[in-house]
Amino acid sequence: MSYTSKLFPEEPAAPSVVTESIPGPKGQEAIKTLGDVFDNRCTYFVADYEKSTGNYIIDVDGNVLLDAYCQVASIALGYNNPNLIKAARSDKMIRAIVDRPALGNFPGADFETLQKDLLKHAPKGQTHVWNGLSGADANELAFKAVFFNYQSKKRGFSKNFSAEEEETCMLNQAPGNPEIAILSFKKAFHGRLFASGSVTRSKPVHKMDMPSFEWPTAEFPAYKYPLEANAEANKQEDARCLAIVEDRLQNWKCPIAGVIVEPVQSEGGDNHASAVFFQGLRDLTLKYGAKLIIDEVQAGCGGTGIMWDHERYNITPPPDLVTFSKKMQSAGYWFHDPEFIPNMPYRQFNTWCGDPKGIIMAAAICDEIKDNNLLEPLRETGLYFYNQLEALQTKYPQFITNLRGKGKACFLAFDMPSGEKRAEFLGKMRLAGINVGGCAEVGVRLRPGLIFENKHVDIFIAAMEKVLPTL
Amino acid sequence: MSYTSKLFPEEPAAPSVVTESIPGPKGQEAIKTLGDVFDNRCTYFVADYEKSTGNYIIDVDGNVLLDAYCQVASIALGYNNPNLIKAARSDKMIRAIVDRPALGNFPGADFETLQKDLLKHAPKGQTHVWNGLSGADANELAFKAVFFNYQSKKRGFSKNFSAEEEETCMLNQAPGNPEIAILSFKKAFHGRLFASGSVTRSKPVHKMDMPSFEWPTAEFPAYKYPLEANAEANKQEDARCLAIVEDRLQNWKCPIAGVIVEPVQSEGGDNHASAVFFQGLRDLTLKYGAKLIIDEVQAGCGGTGIMWDHERYNITPPPDLVTFSKKMQSAGYWFHDPEFIPNMPYRQFNTWCGDPKGIIMAAAICDEIKDNNLLEPLRETGLYFYNQLEALQTKYPQFITNLRGKGKACFLAFDMPSGEKRAEFLGKMRLAGINVGGCAEVGVRLRPGLIFENKHVDIFIAAMEKVLPTL
Known part of the structure; x- marks a missing residue:
């Protein structure tokens, strides 16, 4: 049994988007009231960290997103990792x-x-x-x-x-x-x-x-x-x-x-x-x-x-x-x-x-x-991820170029044709259940945690397959 | 019953210095080995935070010091404050x-x-x-x-x-x-x-x-x-x-x-x-x-x-x-x-x-x-402290000048005749059971926590009475 399965038995099997937009009504309200006490113009959505688990971040509307951005590359081992909770309670x-x-x-x-x-x-x-x-x-x-x-x-x-x-x-x-x-x-x-x-x-x-x-x-x-x-x-x-x-x-x-x-x-x-x-x-x-x-x-x-x-x-x-x-x-x-x-x-x-x-x-x-020797399986997942993305790059050369990061696990990126297309892509990916971020003018950077597995790659790629034809 | 007595029933009644120098043998050894992994040339002593309580900081040699410095004015409510422990465990x-x-x-x-x-x-x-x-x-x-x-x-x-x-x-x-x-x-x-x-x-x-x-x-x-x-x-x-x-x-x-x-x-x-x-x-x-x-x-x-x-x-x-x-x-x-x-x-x-x-x-x-309305009694303690120090200033004008901070609770300071005398004073105060710090070239600054009481002032002043005549 993998580390992820062992530590996060309740990790969702798939993303689930339950509102028409992200943020949905509750998130929009939360952003509005938070705005009174915080400059939150950069806020994508308001998260429910209590419910978030493993590779999934859940927002206050109940949207369940596979997280390939992880607090700008800052969450290494999944949300509410029980072993880290132990360290936190020590x-x-x-x-x-x-x-x-x-x-x-x-x-x-x-x-x-x-x-x-x-x-x-x-x-x-x-x-x-x-x-x-x-x-x-x-x-x-x-x-x-x-x-x-x-x-x-x-x-x-x-x-x-x-x-x-x-x-x-x-x-x-x-x-x-x-x-x-x-x-x-x-x-x-x-x-x-x-x-x-x-x-x-x-x-x-x-x-x-x-x-x-x-x-x-x-x-x-x-x-x-x-x-x-x-x-x-x-x-x-x-x-x-x-x-x-x-x-x-x-x-x-x-x-x-x-x-x-x-x-x-x-x-x-x-x-x-x-x-x-x-x-x-x-x-x-x-x-x-x-x-x-x-x-x-x-x-x-x-x-x-x-x-x-x-x-x-x-x-x-x-x-x-x-x-x-x-x-x-x-x-x-x-x-x-x-x-x-x-x-x-x-x-x-x-x-x-x-x-x-x-x-x-x-x-x-x-x-x-x-x-837990987490980096060895991560490297394999990264190669699998790269190969899937390479296939998409071949299929959608008008949208995906300069795929890079091969051999660097899931620390992968590619370019889109313009900043506008990139913004559209990121927004649609979120609605398809994937949280992912950009870099520089036209880049998309993948920054999942170290517990990302092939099954998560499959979900990510399926979302891209859904989104790319609509750009 | 005061906040301090209520929250820190086990606070020592007085300092207790059990080694000839501070740091004592255990502290010196701890500083030596810590030096392998940390630039600790500024270390006064190695503390035992598990045992420290309220206004008292305890070092690894078991010396019990009344703390009027409080991590450079950073510990507000005493060591191991049980109400803050609750917040930390939330x-x-x-x-x-x-x-x-x-x-x-x-x-x-x-x-x-x-x-x-x-x-x-x-x-x-x-x-x-x-x-x-x-x-x-x-x-x-x-x-x-x-x-x-x-x-x-x-x-x-x-x-x-x-x-x-x-x-x-x-x-x-x-x-x-x-x-x-x-x-x-x-x-x-x-x-x-x-x-x-x-x-x-x-x-x-x-x-x-x-x-x-x-x-x-x-x-x-x-x-x-x-x-x-x-x-x-x-x-x-x-x-x-x-x-x-x-x-x-x-x-x-x-x-x-x-x-x-x-x-x-x-x-x-x-x-x-x-x-x-x-x-x-x-x-x-x-x-x-x-x-x-x-x-x-x-x-x-x-x-x-x-x-x-x-x-x-x-x-x-x-x-x-x-x-x-x-x-x-x-x-x-x-x-x-x-x-x-x-x-x-x-x-x-x-x-x-x-x-x-x-x-x-x-x-x-x-x-x-x-x-807990902590600042009102603190202001009274500060006036009491100031008056005691003023009396010492009158008694030892060769050592204490420019007493300042009246009306600002225990945020008090005075000057000593030289940097050397100040260093001697601070060292001897520590051996008399008081942790206190300096500022600028010749200043001594008092930075106790907000839970300092008249009884602590008395201990501080008694130590000064003991130390000043030896300078």
């Missing part, structure tokens, strides 16, 4: 809620165990972790680590700052606050605060009107699909993009201390890159003294069929920092070089220094994945 | 942990109620809330709201951006990413990310080596104490500081869209200001078209004997945004002007849009404060 969780510690100043006796439970699941080559609260927070904490390291190295890891540095940093001026940059890629998404927003390059609405750091961008490979038929062109694309990175590292107006990259650009359109590109990037960062940060916020924690997507590229040496959040229900960055521990205390620091609640859940989720 | 909490929603896209059916439960406790004049994850996050979200509002107003709240704005913002350049500022005060502390770090002005170690926005500072009043004896000089200090603010608003090199200020500068030394200063600030922001953000992260949620410290100044009209975190176990900003809801969706947005776990706890904590 005494250590209750204590983490009621007596939330300032982990830097007054860590609890169980914190060492929590950290070790988390570190068991670190990417290969990473031995340390620093804890944060969200993907944006994790990335900005990683930037701090990179900047501290870069400047400390310049002053020979001295424990003293110069008087000029101390004075100028209080005025937000160099040399205390140096002009120094993180390089990111066009179409990248790394969060929406001010430094994370500065490296995010997805859409104007994510960036408009925010003061930002004028940091450099390079280009992420834009491959031709299918990959097998376009190997030579894609190889040239890698070389073109790496040359741009090298140009920036050589010629940008200020030092580039770090490079941040997603293993798959998700919000920006599910853009993949090759092992050659990632190793090239690693080599360039080493050549020019920049640190390599891999943002595994969306792809990490099993989403692509392995725990950390970048591991498939065998990047050597491993990336300097790897950030995580979303499915982990926690956030932070992994690292291995002890030089990322700042040269004096209270530099990488804040009141909470992370959240034990999140760490408990992250470890519980990762243990569950490992103990 | 089904809605367990669901919030296991099925954490993307609140913007897929809010749960209970989210409207959660928001309303939270909004019941908003500062006077504030009607809306936007949720975040930490104090730094709350402040940066508030900055985004202010910047969006400022630029939207410039374009007449049009729903369109210009082509030039869309192009330039993707390059992190004006006009899409304008040069536009938040003004903050010297010695302010508002967080340690990049925009919050830019307005933080507490210590070089909080800011060094981070790229920052070159935003303006003004001066926060530095009063002479006791206030009664220095009324005229302090009035002039208000005028001097307000003149600097006006100069910045008039003459800074770029537009100042907002001013952020703490009701009490806490990390920066427990610096207080008058109603005249705060109203003057409000008037200046109105005169020059800047928004006023009050950072209630440390003072808010009852710490000063009223729910929101700035309310005592009757600032008219109320501040535009008020940020919160810490004791709320949640974070975000309150506001009342619907113009702070951005002119289009997906601008103030991220995957999680807050955390229902935190909202549940925030509402539970605030309900508990209100339903």
Whole structure:
């Protein structure tokens, strides 16, 4: 019996849509009244999480939807997973809620165990972790680590700052606050605060009107699909993009201390890159003294069929920092070089220094994945899913192009002919019982949980077969 | 029977220090092994949260300390508060942990109620809330709201951006990413990310080596104490500081869209200001078209004997945004002007849009404060505490000066003659059974929970009587 069947015996056999629109009357009313106390213009529907189970999200109208979006790739193991409920009801969780510690100043006796439970699941080559609260927070904490390291190295890891540095940093001026940059890629998404927003390059609405750091961008490979038929062109694309990175590292107006990259650009359109590109990037960062940060916020924690997507590229040496959040229900960055521990205390620091609640859940989720060997069947389901979608791409080439993500489990995407058609498709899929999301201008991204099975693929594909001819 | 006696019948009658140093042997060993998996150079001791209760924090050596620091002002209602444990064990909490929603896209059916439960406790004049994850996050979200509002107003709240704005913002350049500022005060502390770090002005170690926005500072009043004896000089200090603010608003090199200020500068030394200063600030922001953000992260949620410290100044009209975190176990900003809801969706947005776990706890904590009328006895305890400290100040003028915070419950502070003496005092107080913290260079800040009573004051004062003569 599969993990899903065992843990979710009451999972519905199929979606069920009982209202003419989603949201239906109850959902519309709920959205209207919620609007009085929350800016809910982005709300698709109001969910009934009490009733939702496994791969199915149920809304307040009683519509039962197969969820291939999972809270923007954040629910790993299904709704109301009984094993996670156990972790949530544990005494250590209750204590983490009621007596939330300032982990830097007054860590609890169980914190060492929590950290070790988390570190068991670190990417290969990473031995340390620093804890944060969200993907944006994790990335900005990683930037701090990179900047501290870069400047400390310049002053020979001295424990003293110069008087000029101390004075100028209080005025937000160099040399205390140096002009120094993180390089990111066009179409990248790394969060929406001010430094994370500065490296995010997805859409104007994510960036408009925010003061930002004028940091450099390079280009992420834009491959031709299918990959097998376009190997030579894609190889040239890698070389073109790496040359741009090298140009920036050589010629940008200020030092580039770090490079941040997603293993798959998700919000920006599910853009993949090759092992050659990632190793090239690693080599360039080493050549020019920049640190390599891999943002595994969306792809990490099993989403692509392995725990950390970048591991498939065998990047050597491993990336300097790897950030995580979303499915982990926690956030932070992994690292291995002890030089990322700042040269004096209270530099990488804040009141909470992370959240034990999140760490408990992250470890519980990762243990569950490992103990139940969930990624092996997920990879098989992904291949099955890919093949079904490929058949649909052949049948409906006017609607489906650039199918991508092969071999990355269910972390799949394809393009539609226009933003309008994509919106129509997503809306009709929802009415056909499938919750699925978009990315970039015309992409559809599949982000089911790690417990998605062939039977769910069949339901998804049947809905597409129903919807596509009506576009 | 008092709330504290009722809820914590097993609270120790007095501190008990059983090891020669704190940390003792077990604590030292715990710190050593924790150091393998966490940068714990800031750790004072390792706590046993299972055993801690009410006002007492207990460490792994069995030392029982009266806690007047409370996780940097973050534990409002005592350790292992049974009523909060109930909230933590509730089904809605367990669901919030296991099925954490993307609140913007897929809010749960209970989210409207959660928001309303939270909004019941908003500062006077504030009607809306936007949720975040930490104090730094709350402040940066508030900055985004202010910047969006400022630029939207410039374009007449049009729903369109210009082509030039869309192009330039993707390059992190004006006009899409304008040069536009938040003004903050010297010695302010508002967080340690990049925009919050830019307005933080507490210590070089909080800011060094981070790229920052070159935003303006003004001066926060530095009063002479006791206030009664220095009324005229302090009035002039208000005028001097307000003149600097006006100069910045008039003459800074770029537009100042907002001013952020703490009701009490806490990390920066427990610096207080008058109603005249705060109203003057409000008037200046109105005169020059800047928004006023009050950072209630440390003072808010009852710490000063009223729910929101700035309310005592009757600032008219109320501040535009008020940020919160810490004791709320949640974070975000309150506001009342619907113009702070951005002119289009997906601008103030991220995957999680807050955390229902935190909202549940925030509402539970605030309900508990209100339903049990905890702030009235706290204010009395604060006066009692102040009077005792004033007597000590008279007795030991060589050690205690600038006693401040009268009338703000137990949110009290005083200065010691030097950083060295302060460190000696804090260490000896811990060995005398009291956990208490510092602020700025020579300050000692008292941050007990809201359940501190006269009997705890007596214990605190007795420890001081014991320690001071040994300095």
